Amino acid sequence: MAEQPDLSVHLGRGLCLRSPVMVASGTFGYGFDAPLVDRTALGAIVTKGTTPRAREGNAPTRIAETPSGMLNAIGLQNPGVDHVARIYAPMWAAWDVPVIVNVAGDAVDDYVGVARRLDGVAGVAGLELNISCPNIANGLQFGIDPRPAAQLTTAVRAVTRLPLLVKLTPNVTDIVAVGRAVEDAGADAVSAINTYVGMAIDVRRRRPVLSRGSGGLSGPAIKPLALHAVWQLSAALSIPVVGIGGIMTAADALEFLLAGAAAVQLGTVNYVRPQAAREVRDGIASYLDEHHLGDLGALPIRPARVEAHV
Amino acid sequence: MSLALKPAVVLERSTPMSGAVELVVHHPPAAAALRPGQFFQLAVAAPQTILRRPYSAAWADPDSGRIGFIFNVVGAGSGWLAVRHEGHELDLLGPLGRGFDLDGSKPAIIVAGGLGVAVFPGVVGALVARGRQVTVLLGARTSAQLLPSGRFPGAEVMTATDDGTAGYQGSVVDLMPVALGRFPPPQGEGRGGGPEIFACGPTPMLQALLEKSRRLGVPLGLIQVSLETPMGCGVGTCLGCAIARPGGGYLLTCLDGPCVRADRIDWSRTADAFHG
Structure with missing residues (x-):
């Protein structure tokens, strides 16, 4: 039996995962509602988007299935950062998996407040800044322009020692420009991508299916788009890129790792196959083994190498 | 809670009434765990579908390990389920949610x-x-x-x-x-x-x-x-199956329901968004 491949990943500032397969924000709650999942099989858990105060979320209807995907407009329903810090974090501290808190808000002060509240809290392994939520008023305001994205990242960087991921929106003309801006502002890694803004219309009732009208599209429908974003970002940035978007299988995850992602997050698939993260991790390990690759570092095919072959 | 990990096997398919299909599946642990009114998330493999489909069990017999589902064809997922036959496997998650409170002695x-x-x-x-x-x-x-x-x-x-x-x-x-x-x-x-x-x-x-x-x-x-709403995960993580609560905020059909006392719902904020 060959030696087990090394699946560990470093995302900067001491954040080390034993597997590159994380679960994405909003698809795993705060880690407590997944009775079928062996948490030790996960690289990390990224929590539901967390705001300074509790939020009720949007009125139903909040989700809709679309071809090979789903729309959601949950509206950041969450119990607020104080509850997270006091009740959830102490439980996470006993878990054998890093928990990264996804941070959201309406203003710079919201993000700074959440980050400050969580700095030094045992059980919180990192922060992921959600500058890309399409489902609240102004949720995209920081993510669609390099300058506010950088200003927000700088402000949060100043109040936390935690590893800082910034989750980018694909609803932009130039995602690389936003990625570069947050890198320069002190992000340790970027997560790419959040959902695409989309909608569905109920033909019989002649109105949008979602109560909010639009929502965020996820699932296999967006995978080729996400993959291209990761391909561009990983060529342009020197910080790690965490690939997200429609990953259902190990082969999907490998596409992202080959495109240059240092790690991946599984989202929609968690709703369908609760064991997906383990299956994907095992599939990546088998691939490395079959191809006699000792670790993940050998996977990325750099755009330069591709161009050289063209 | 006995969340099924092994697939169920379809034993029978029949037409209990016009336009409906009844599938009887064999899954002894799930049949034993089911309380009347609870539901399962059934995986469907119809093209372009993603999410599992929530179906309340029609009945279960713990002695024979059988569970019945009655449904009609409303879309791709139920269409796929409707053509399952004896011997097919069915990937089910559950039983999930709260069933009816059957205690008490009133008529x-x-x-x-x-x-x-x-x-x-x-x-x-x-x-x-x-x-x-x-x-x-x-x-x-x-x-x-x-x-x-x-x-x-x-x-x-x-x-x-x-x-x-x-x-x-x-x-x-x-x-x-x-x-x-x-x-x-x-x-x-x-x-x-x-x-x-x-x-x-x-x-x-x-x-x-x-x-x-x-x-x-x-x-x-x-x-x-017993409520029917669009549903994502069925286990409380996606927050997609919200239903308005009196005084503000939301219940989740998957965790707080699907069986709920009517005074726990704000019916004025519960539109006819849901197909029946």
């Missing part, structure tokens, strides 16, 4: 509109087994779409059809005064007096039932409904 009135009847064979069986007097009010568009009354042994069945081909012509909700008239009237608010009501059907039917019940003096706390 029970079941109000089932359309495919809402699908949850009740097991519920009625459990109520009868507890020695409770059960009246089943069944409503459908036409007689061929009524689940046969033989599926409710030990209960009295009254029917209503929109076209008058069986029983009363009109809404099943209109049968309420007759059914209620046989029992002493409810006494004041709370859960004292009168029979207890268990309902499932399209949201407009449920809202008509609540309105009728208010006029008849039946407290909402005596009515339990």
Whole structure:
């Protein structure tokens, strides 16, 4: 039996995962509602988007299935950062998996407040800044322009020692420009991508299916788009890129790792196959083994190498 | 909670009434764990579908390990399920959510509109087994779409059809005064007096039932409904199946329901967004 491949990943500032397969924000709650999942099989858990105060979320209807995907407009329903810090974090501290808190808000002060509240809290392994939520008023305001994205990242960087991921929106003309801006502002890694803004219309009732009208599209429908974003970002940035978007299988995850992602997050698939993260991790390990690759570092095919072959 | 990890095997497929399919599957741990009114998330492999489909179990028999599901074809997922046959495997997650609260000794009135009847064979069986007097009010568009009354042994069945081909012509909700008239009237608010009501059907039917019940003096706390909403994960993580709560905020159909007392829902904020 060959030696087990090394699946560990470093995302900067001491954040080390034993597997590159994380679960994405909003698809795993705060880690407590997944009775079928062996948490030790996960690289990390990224929590539901967390705001300074509790939020009720949007009125139903909040989700809709679309071809090979789903729309959601949950509206950041969450119990607020104080509850997270006091009740959830102490439980996470006993878990054998890093928990990264996804941070959201309406203003710079919201993000700074959440980050400050969580700095030094045992059980919180990192922060992921959600500058890309399409489902609240102004949720995209920081993510669609390099300058506010950088200003927000700088402000949060100043109040936390935690590893800082910034989750980018694909609803932009130039995602690389936003990625570069947050890198320069002190992000340790970027997560790419959040959902695409989309909608569905109920033909019989002649109105949008979602109560909010639009929502965020996820699932296999967006995978080729996400993959291209990761391909561009990983060529342009020197910080790690965490690939997200429609990953259902190990082969999907490998596409992202080959495109240059240092790690991946599984989202929609968690709703369908609760064991997906383990299956994907095992599939990546088998691939490395079959191809006699000792670790993940050998996977990325750099755009330069591709161009050289063209 | 026994969350199934091994697939169930389809034993039988039949047509219990016009337009509906009944699948009987074998999964002893899930059959043993099921409480009447709970649901399963069924994986479907229809092209371009992603999410599992939530289906309340129609009934379960712990002795034989069998579970029944009754449904009609409304889209790609149910269309895929409808062509499962004996020997096919079915990937199910569950049982999930809260079933009906069947404790207590009051007489029970079941109000089932359309495919809402699908949850009740097991519920009625459990109520009868507890020695409770059960009246089943069944409503459908036409007689061929009524689940046969033989599926409710030990209960009295009254029917209503929109076209008058069986029983009363009109809404099943209109049968309420007759059914209620046989029992002493409810006494004041709370859960004292009168029979207890268990309902499932399209949201407009449920809202008509609540309105009728208010006029008849039946407290909402005596009515339990089985809700149907769009659903993502079925286990409380996606927060997609929200339903408005009185005083603000939301319940989740998957965790707080699907069976809920009617006074826990803000019906004025519960639109007819949901197909019945």
